[in-house]
Amino acid sequence: MSWFSDVQLGPPIEVFALSKQYNDDDFEQKVNLGVGAYRTNEGKPWVLPVVRAAEKALANDETLNKEYLPVLGLEAFTTAATKMLLGEDSPAVIQNRAFGVQVLSGTGALRVGAEFLARVLGKKIFYYSNPTWGNHKLVFKNAGFVEGREYRYWSEKNRGLDFEGFITDLRNAPEHSVIILHACAHNPTGSDPTEEQWIQIADVIREKRLFPFFDSAYQGFASGDLIKDASIVRYFVKQGFELFCAQSFAKNFGLYNERVGNLVVVLDNPEQVAAVKSQITLLVRGMYSNPPSHGARIVSRDNIRTMSSRIIEMRRLLREALERVGTPGDWSHITQQIGMFSYTGLNEIQSENMVKKYHIYMLRSGRISMCGLTPSNVDYVAEAIKDTVTS
Ligand code: PMP
Numbered sequence: 001m002s003w004f005s006d007v008q009l010g011p012p013i014e015v016f017a018l019s020k021q022y023n024d025d026d027f028e029q030k031v032n033l034g035v036g037a038y039r040t041n042e043g044k045p046w047v048l049p050v051v052r053a054a055e056k057a058l059a060n061d062e063t064l065n066k067e068y069l070p071v072l073g074l075e076a077f078t079t080a081a082t083k084m085l086l087g088e089d090s091p092a093v094i095q096n097r098a099f100g101v102q103v104l105s106g107t108g109a110l111r112v113g114a115e116f117l118a119r120v121l122g123k124k125i126f127y128y129s130n131p132t133w134g135n136h137k138l139v140f141k142n143a144g145f146v147e148g149r150e151y152r153y154w155s156e157k158n159r160g161l162d163f164e165g166f167i168t169d170l171r172n173a174p175e176h177s178v179i180i181l182h183a184c185a186h187n188p189t190g191s192d193p194t195e196e197q198w199i200q201i202a203d204v205i206r207e208k209r210l211f212p213f214f215d216s217a218y219q220g221f222a223s224g225d226l227i228k229d230a231s232i233v234r235y236f237v238k239q240g241f242e243l244f245c246a247q248s249f250a251k252n253f254g255l256y257n258e259r260v261g262n263l264v265v266v267l268d269n270p271e272q273v274a275a276v277k278s279q280i281t282l283l284v285r286g287m288y289s290n291p292p293s294h295g296a297r298i299v300s301r302d303n304i305r306t307m308s309s310r311i312i313e314m315r316r317l318l319r320e321a322l323e324r325v326g327t328p329g330d331w332s333h334i335t336q337q338i339g340m341f342s343y344t345g346l347n348e349i350q351s352e353n354m355v356k357k358y359h360i361y362m363l364r365s366g367r368i369s370m371c372g373l374t375p376s377n378v379d380y381v382a383e384a385i386k387d388t389v390t391s
Contacts, residue, residue, distance in 0.1 A: 014134065014363060022361045030359040031377050033368035036187070036340045038254055041310065043374045048254050054298045064297070069290050071281045073102020073262075077296035081262035085216060085230050085247055092237050097270040101280055102291045105261040106217045106248025110139045110180075112283060113213060113244040113263050117178055118144030120279045123211070125177040127169070129153035131343075131365060133187045133215070136180055149173070154189050159333040159345050161191050167204055175209045183214045183245065184229040185222035185339020188367035192338065198232050202239055212236055214245035220252045222339040224308035233264075242268050249299050251340065258295025311340065314373040318342075321382035328389060342368050350388045358384035 018034035040046050058064060072078070078100030083093060092098035103109045117123040123145065128136045130150035137148050151173070152165025170179065181201075186192050193201060205212055214233050220226040233245055249260040265276060284290070319334040334342055346354065346366040354360045360381055362368045373381060 018355075018361050018363070021355075025359055027359040029377070029380055031361065031372055031381055033360060033362040033372040033381070035372075036251070036369045037256060037371060038251065038311075038340075039371045039374065041374050043372070043377070046254060051253060051255065051298055054301045057301070058294070058297055066293075069102070069293050069296075071284050071290050072277065073100075073291045074293060074296045074300065077260075077300040078102050078262055080300050081247055081249075082264050084226060085219065085233060085245060085262075085264050086237055086266070087227070087230070087234055090234065090237055092266045095270055097268065097273060098237075098264065098266045099273060099277065100247075100262040100264050101277075101284070102296055103261045103263050103284075104288065104291060105250055105259040106215065106246050107135060107139060107261070108259065108291075109246030109248070109261040109263040110136070110213075110215065111143055112280065112287075113246060113265075114140045114143035114145060114178075115283050115287075116276075116280055117211070117213070117244075119283070123176060123178050125149060125174060126213075127151050127173055127177055127179045127210075129166075129180070129182070129186070131188055132180065132182075133217075136215075140178075140180075145178075149177075151179070153186075154191070154343065156345075159330075159343070160336070161189075161193060161197070163193065163197050166193075167200060170201065170204045170210065171208065173208060173210055176211065178211045178213050179205060181212055181214050181232075183216035183219065183233050185218040185341075187217065187339070188341045188363070188365060189343040190337025190339050190341050191333075191343070195231075198235065202236055202241070206239070206241070212241055212243045214243060216245050217248040218251055218339050219247070221308055221311075224312075237266055240268075242266055249295065253295075253299055255295045255298065258298070259292065260295035260299055311370045314370050314378065315342070317375065317378045318370075318373055318382060321379050322385060325379075325382055325386045327382065327386040340369055340371060342370055344368055344385070346385070346388065353388050353391075354384055357388075360384055 015034055022032045082100035086093055103112050125147045126140045126145045127149050130153050151169035152162045155162035219229045222229045236243055243266050245264040247262040250256045315335045319331050322331045344366045348364045351362050351364050351366050354362055
């Protein structure tokens with residue numbers, strides 16, 4: 001009898017399964033709109049020139065070695081990353097009550113933050129938007145949260161935010177629940193609250209004593225402006241909130257596989273920093289001991305470059321093509337949404353039809369990654385959407 005004979009087959013991870021299917025497909029015009037990874041106008045992955053240059057400089061720097069980093073990571077990186085999010089002049093930075101922990105990309109930041117909230121603070125309930133990035137639930141559950149609940153976010157009817165539903169669900173959340181908020185460029189819908197709506201959201205979070213846990217995976221990538229894409233987190237800090245923010249450098253630096261992330265912690269009282277750091281140290285030590293240095297060295301060496309303009313341009317081209325071929329319906333949401341993803345409004349059957357009939361790989365939820373669109377495949381995709389919604 002094997003130790004493993006009772007192991008059940010787990011469900012596939014949709015986005016990875018889709019990429020495999022795409023790779024195995026030999027149809028010439030196939031298109032991958034599944035995975036959220038930047039592509040050039042020629043549809044190729046791209047290593048930023050600034051990253052190549054930093055890697056060359058690092059390779060030639062004989063002062064660097066392969067010793068362990070501290071458990072909480074490279075300080076030059078965590079300081080730079082924290083300031084990139086909060087701003088040099090942030091009250092929390094100036095008052096020494098904000099710090100960063102270098103973690104394994106955005107996912108690692110969410111996991112370490114969630115472990116702290118569940119295991120050290122004893123938090124039990126977390127809220128996530130419906131829909132949200134596919135991994136939030138798994139990460140928070142595995143970190144020790146007892147219950148995950150949805151707050152309403154997307155209105156099928158308006159193809160935009162269901163603000164009333166959102167705010168009502170927050171109002172009804174039990175005190176001390178943790179609320180996952182996308183800092184900008186909501187994944188998968190591409191629809192963010194307006195500034196006025198954020199002000200109301202912050203008011204309810206304060207009134208109901210909820211804990212804001214921001215997820216910032218697209219700073220600089222969404223609008224092309226680092227400050228604008230961080231403005232909501234900065235607003236919360238100015239309002240005096242204590243918060244966590246999971247910062248990923250996968251997308252804005254194109255460092256997907258280097259796993260560079262920063263967990264930003266903002267506290268009320270600078271005197272609590274040492275205690276909180278010590279507890280996070282224990283969590284990390286028991287998980288993976290300390291983080292890798294390569295990606296963090298690249299990020300701390302150089303300023304960010306953004307790839308947002310090509311994506312904004314592809315939104316314009318897709319909408320134009322859909323309208324040109326006479327696709328029924330209103331497609332203005334394609335250009336109103338921001339960031340890497342678009343919630344097309346295609347339903348599950350239509351999305352599956354796109355994959356099966358047209359070899360255009362997209363999630364069943366109707367989410368497409370704008371990065372997979374290029375000037376040479378956008379007309380093909382638009383035609384396919386038109387045929388799909390009319391048939
Ligand atoms: N949060 C959101 C909303 C995301 O879209 C992603 C990446 N798809 C992540 C977190 C984390 O990605 P990573 O762990 O690669 O940084």
